[in-house]
Amino acid sequence: MPELPDVQIFKQYFDATALHRKIVDVLDCDPKLLADLSQQKLSRRLKGKAFSETRRHGKYLFGRFENKGVLVMHFGMTGFLRVFKEKEKAPEHVRLLLQFKDGYYFAYDSKRRLGKIAISETMEDFIAEKGLGPDALELSDDGARFAEQLKGHRGSIKGLLMNQEVLAGIGNIYADEILFLIGWHPKKKAGDLNEQELKRLAAKTHHILETAIDRGAGEKGWPASWLLPRREAGRSCPRCSGTIQRITLAGRGSYYCPDHQA
Ligand SMILES: [Zn+2]
Numbered sequence: 001m002p003e004l005p006d007v008q009i010f011k012q013y014f015d016a017t018a019l020h021r022k023i024v025d026v027l028d029c030d031p032k033l034l035a036d037l038s039q040q041k042l043s044r045r046l047k048g049k050a051f052s053e054t055r056r057h058g059k060y061l062f063g064r065f066e067n068k069g070v071l072v073m074h075f076g077m078t079g080f081l082r083v084f085k086e087k088e089k090a091p092e093h094v095r096l097l098l099q100f101k102d103g104y105y106f107a108y109d110s111k112r113r114l115g116k117i118a119i120s121e122t123m124e125d126f127i128a129e130k131g132l133g134p135d136a137l138e139l140s141d142d143g144a145r146f147a148e149q150l151k152g153h154r155g156s157i158k159g160l161l162m163n164q165e166v167l168a169g170i171g172n173i174y175a176d177e178i179l180f181l182i183g184w185h186p187k188k189k190a191g192d193l194n195e196q197e198l199k200r201l202a203a204k205t206h207h208i209l210e211t212a213i214d215r216g217a218g219e220k221g222w223p224a225s226w227l228l229p230r231r232e233a234g235r236s237c238p239r240c241s242g243t244i245q246r247i248t249l250a251g252r253g254s255y256y257c258p259d260h261q262a
Helices: 004-017 039-046 125-128 142-151 157-162 174-181 197-215
Strands: 023-029 051-057 060-065 070-074 079-084 094-100 107-109 116-120 244-248 252-256
Touching: 004 051, 004 060, 004 079, 004 197, 023 039, 039 094, 051 125, 060 125, 070 079, 070 125, 070 244, 116 125, 142 197, 157 174, 174 252
Parallel strands: none
Antiparallel strands: 023 094, 051 060, 060 070, 070 116, 079 107, 094 107, 244 252
16 A cells, blocks of 8 residues: 555656646546546646646645646555556556646556545645644654654554554554564554654654665565565564564554564
8 A cells, every 4th residue: 555655656756757748638537536526627627737846745645737736646555657658558447547748648547446636726735624744754854843743642653653643654564664673562552652762763764764765665675674575474573583473453454573572
């Protein structure tokens, strides 16, 4: 499922392939992904415009188009972007298809149709409307601010890391990775963490997110010491002599090492 590092890679792809190309048509759009937007309205906003820049916040990507407005993209469980010239190169589950003036196509693909496409006037408007917390990459760069934002919450630390209203961008996979590398049990109580521990968590979070982005969100492989390449019950822990286990936490499968995560 695309989390912050994956969406950052989508942003790099978007910037390299889709900026400054005039949109002449919206050829296809799956109504399931358009919250309160119709294809007609989407067409009206995008036709004749070009994307001038992108921004990312949490797991959302925003493509700003000329004049005023942003195309908001959330990638659900299986979403990704593809720009191509020949129609036979289209990916298999296109949910949004734009045509550029130069003949290229822009596709948003999502096999499981769980993403979201919207139009907002600005990124800030959308963030406020959704009640999203600060971006996890940005916030974790400032340990004191991070600690301030995360302190005093109840529940498990894993649940807190994944709470998009507190911290935007981290999902199940990166929450597991952060807790694995910092050595904390996923059910550890968030409310027990002191300022120093929260600052340590900020530094670890920042390091993991930056490393993941540097590694192309996995395209260039994972560090051997990480959980991600062996996220499976029964595998041996790369950090100690433990064995990876799976538990269900907040309805999600969580992987951790009971030997070094206390
Ligand atoms: Zn271990």
